[in-house]
């Protein structure tokens with residue numbers, strides 16, 4: 001199996017961010033979406049970002065953001081990557097990539113195999129695809145709900161772009177997720193929480209230890 005790395009997303013306190021750094025996350029995620037229990041204001045994001053060493057990538061998570069929101073967040077948190085988790089079109093993704101000149105991730109909501117094909121639309125626009133579980137129509141959030149999709153949909157799936165897996169991944173199921181899908185980057189938020197928006201340092205440590213053991 002290829003070496004697997006991990007993004008711990010939705011961090012909002014120094015203690016839990018430090019746990020992600022200490023135990024070997026390759027990426028840390030900061031959510032900029034007011035409806036989310038993990039939403040950060042820019043001042044808090046700036047303070048957290050200052051704790052992150054340069055070898056760990058800081059990813060900002062957004063849902064259909066305007067340029068003003070991206071400018072403010074990318075500036076405050078010195079983001080290395082922008083994760084777009086809404087209904088952004090390929091043209092909008094390209095425009096954001098051009099404006100910011102940093103890595104762009106596009107989340108693709110997956111429920112059925114036909115959903116995987118959507119990723120091809122972002123070839124040349126995004127740098128990485130994030131396959132995430134599709135949340136219900138009336139859900140409050142388009143991600144970060146701990147829902148998983150049928151990972152077998154990605155079994156043997158060949159994709160030309162770098163990609164990552166998210167959606168309900170936790171310390172107990174990540175080995176299965178990596179084995180079935182072949183993902184080399186696993187992204188989790190709810191899987192390392194004790195309640196929505198409340199990260200747990202022990203769960204973060206367990207997740208990252210399980211990733212290192214793959």
Ligand SMILES: O=C(O)c1ccccc1N[C@@H]1O[C@H](COP(=O)(O)O)[C@@H](O)[C@H]1O
Nearest residue numbers: 009036143144145146167168188189190
């Ligand atoms: O975490 C959030 O609150 C969030 C809000 C809006 C869009 C995406 C969000 N989170 C991302 O969703 C995936 C899956 O999370 P989970 O592990 O199933 O809870 C992950 O990439 C989060 O960054």
